[in-house]
Amino acid sequence: MSILLLIIIAIAVVLGVPDFRKQLVTRPVFRVFKRILPPMSTTEREAMEAGDVWWDAELFKGKPDWRQLHNYPKPSLNDEERAFLDNQVETLLAMLDDYSIVHEQKDLPQDVWDYLKKEGFFALIIPKSFGGREFSAIANSTIVSKIASRSLSAAVTVMVPNSLGPGELLMHYGTQQQKERWLPTLADGRDVPCFALTGPEAGSDAGSIPDLGIVCKGEFEGKETLGIMLNWNKRYITLAPVATVLGLAFKLRDPDGLMGDQEDLGITCALIPTDHPGVETGRRHNPLALAFMNGPTTGKDVFIPLDWIIGGPDYAGRGWRMLVECLSAGRGISLPALSAASGHLAAKMTSAYAYVRRQFGMSIGRFEGIQEPLARIGAFAYSLEAHRRMTAGAIDLNISPSVITAISKYHMTEMARKVVDDAMDIHAGKGIQMGPLNYLGNAYMGIPISITVEGANILTRNLMIFGQGATRCHPYVFAEMEAAANPDEGEGLNQFDGLLVKHVAYAAGNFTRAVWQGITGARFNASPVAGETSRYYRDLTRMSTGLAVVSDMAMLVLGGELKRREMISARLGDILSHLYMASATLKRFEEDGHQVSDLPFVHYCLQHHLHAIGVAFDGFFANFSNPILSTILKRIIFPWGIRYKAPKDKVATQICSSMLKPGVLRERLSHLCYVGAGEDDATGVMERAFVAMFESQSLEKRLGNAQRAGRLPKRIPFAELIEHAFAAKLIDDKEAAQLREAEALRYHAIQVDSFNEMGATQSPAVPFNADAA
Structure with missing residues (x-):
């Protein structure tokens, strides 16, 4: 007992007396740290120092303050921005014929170029004092999303002058003379x-x-x-x-x-x-x-x-520092806007098509094989919009969160790719035949561009997210690196000593919490809310703690080698990314007023993100260079195994039930999808057919019951069925007209384009003639 007491006293003296601690602990650790410290080029250092940390730092430290997340203001448009969206943007969208733009003119029409310049679409971020509109980041993002739902070519044209480019750089770094020379002409379109x-x-x-x-x-x-x-x-x-x-x-x-x-x-x-x-x-x-x-x-x-x-x-x-800081903001506005637009478009049009298109006598949306990808479209659309709003909202707080915008760039474009792939699978032949009736094909073809630009996705995932996050978001590592790089070794040692003490206490606290949360399954973690979403806050806190523990261990064991172990780094980045996306989804649910109808979307998203976190952890443990330490870490964080499962079929069915009927929820899910008012506009035709068929469902059910009772013939075209029902007095004149109109719209909506010859005038599909029927 006396020996144990002496050991405890000796440890207390070593750790508690600065001079002893520096000589016996800090100095040796300092030397090892300097040796394993990865070499950092000037451009890497500038990239590391550029931008800010925000909610990502909370997630990285292992104990996120969820009330702080809820206290961030909800992004919203002011009256001027709303009016611009309702007027100028709507006018622009009605001017756009995306098929003609892409396949015939190979350019925006001149009247569109003139309108964009005249109405200040290229000056959304330029201050009013120089003739610009000086809109918020959320307004900029919303405008680009709305345009992208109609035409990616037009959206990119608007997006670029309001993202990384001369306007952005001049506003932040230009001399007064440069601003006065260029900003007014950029604002009014005289300069592009x-x-x-x-x-x-x-x-x-x-x-x-x-x-x-x-x-x-x-x-x-x-x-x-x-x-x-x-x-x-x-x-x-x-x-x-x-x-x-x-x-x-x-x-x-x-x-x-x-x-x-x-x-x-x-x-x-x-x-x-x-x-x-x-x-x-x-x-x-x-x-x-x-x-x-x-x-x-x-x-x-x-x-x-x-x-x-x-x-x-x-x-x-x-210039590099300037570019990195501005690129960070651009990544948080432009590409998230395009990705969210894919979600809005796919959710609205695919749900309508799944209701309108019939196979084996019923809407294909009733088949579980269709419901699986349709539910994923709806849930990802919900998550994409949540992510877009939260990230643009950060920029409106004068924060330039470099790690979060890298997360946004990679994960939102990848989610958009999956959403559009699913939409194409459901649309099948209608999705692959190009022409004015195809509202999906150009969106599908444009996805690889988003994947490639502003940092290729492979690089973003493998090098940037965790590569920056491990140093910028960690409360002590970047400061320790700066201390190690201090040319005055004595001063650097003093700085490092204070940081090391804090770092050890921080790591010990995370380790202890990880053990407790693993054993209890996070049941005793605090949640800022009650109800069905409370368990997700507890689980995310647990995964945040787990990330903090394994990140410290990975940096300690691998040191500079972690920079080259890209697959390990990518998995840790995936954990941080899904923690952020899950946070954004929960924040949206809170901001939208806890809509009960949104719960299936929230459940699906959170189950998806937690499952992805579990997969990333499993990959890390299976491939970490020290198998003994890896096994210990896994037993600490997941003592009962990794139990997060992919979203349940029941949740997918609930989502589809909501998407396959008109209503407030579906509009909220897809409100940035433009629906054309023209008689032959593809999106307008599909949406009108969907609404007309839904409103006629009780009449269709009546006809179906009559067929089963033997009062109407079976297996005949629906147009003929309407006439038999009318003749049998099962429906009156008004009801027959309603069914004929719905069937005419349905038939129009499912058509695809054909041509006399490629590039020649379109040969119109033979329409369903309601009057003749």
Whole structure:
């Protein structure tokens, strides 16, 4: 007993007396930490430091404050933004013929271009003081989503000037002179912007761009001027073929020391008129089945003055930090908007089609084989919209959450891909025959573009989400890395010592909670709400604690090797991502007023996210480099096994029941899907057929009962059945007319396009003639 007491006293002295602790514990740990610390390039450091942490930090620390989540304000449109959506956006959507845009004109019509410029669609983020609309992030996102439900080509055209580009960069970093010169003309459409970053040798690895600028003296406007001689070769640049002003990222060198002592200044951004001598634009790429302007730009020996650098000469070499910060915001608005639009479109049109399309004498939506993907469409549409709202809302709080926007970019585009795939499977032949009647084909073809742009999805998942999250979201690791990198080792050791004590206490607390929550199944975790969703808060807290424990262990054991163990890193990133998406879903349910009708969607989403978290944990444990430690961690976090299951069939059936009838819930689920009012508009025809058939269901049931009773013939076309029922006086004139109209709409809605020859005038399908019937 005395020996044990002496050991405890010795440990207390070592840990409690700073000088002893530093010499016996901190210094050895500090040396090991510096040795295993992964090398970090300048661009990686700038990317790491750019942006903010937000709810992701709460999820990463192992003990999220759910009341803080609920206290974040609900994103909403102001009166001006709502009026723009109800008027200008609706007018624009009625002008768009997406089939003609993509397959005939290969461009937006001139009247559409003129309308976009005149009404300020390219100036959504530009301040009113410069002639812009100065809309919120949620308004920007909502507008792009609504347009994307009609035409991805038009949505991308609107999206890019309001995302990463000259306008965004000028607002944040431009000199006053640059703002006054460019922002008013960008706002009213006299200038069209593009931004050139990607090239043949630098895609997702944008930090390796070879495009070069050399500081030198040259002639500009007849005078010798200190400037930059530029050479570049860029591709995949949206709006480049029609741009009048080019934002350009390049590496800047000053070999003659004309700007100072530093030769390699780093990545720099400049703004160049496209009619400037040596600038080449105009050629186009052909991005799958979309028709937005996208193309290459090159420049050879292009001389520009130094004050064309965005922010002026003082911002030479600071371009990467600028780009990362702005790209973070763009990822949180643009691509989530496109992905959410896929959910709105697929949910509304596929539910209608599943009701309208008949096989074996009944709507295909009644078959369980159809209900499985249809339920997934509805649940993912709910989750996508929740994710879009929460992420855009963060940006409106003046937060630029770099990890969350990376999560949004990857997971929302992947969810959109699954949603559209499911919609195509249900639509079958109607989905693959292109023409004015196909509202889904271009959305399907556009998905790979979202997957590819603004950081390819493979890179985003494997390197960015956890790669940034492990350092930025962890309460101590980034500060420890900075202490280890301090050139003054004594000062760095002092900093590290204080952080190490806190880190050990933090890790011990998470470990203890993980053990308790594993044994009890999180039953005693706190929840901010009562009712059916309360258990999800408890489970998510448990998984947050588990993530904190395994993240610390992975960084401790693998150190710098974790950066190269991309599959391990990706699985940890998946856990963080699904924690965030589940949080967004729960927040939406709270914000929408606990609608009981929404519960099946919430249950499906949370069961899906928790199951995905379980799969990611299982993959981590199975592949971690230390099998003994892996087994111990699994037994701590999941002592009774990983028991999260995929969503239940019963929940899927409940979702489909809601989606297959008109009503408030279905409208709330798909409110950003544009439904055309034109007589032959594909979305309008499908929706009207759906409503008409639903309203006629009691009459159809009457006819079906009469068939089963032998009063009406069986297995005849429905049009003939209507006439037999009318002749037998089972329905009156008004009811017969209602059924004829519903059947005519149904027949019109299920048609596909055909052509005399490819590219020639459409040969119309033979319509169902209600009067003749």
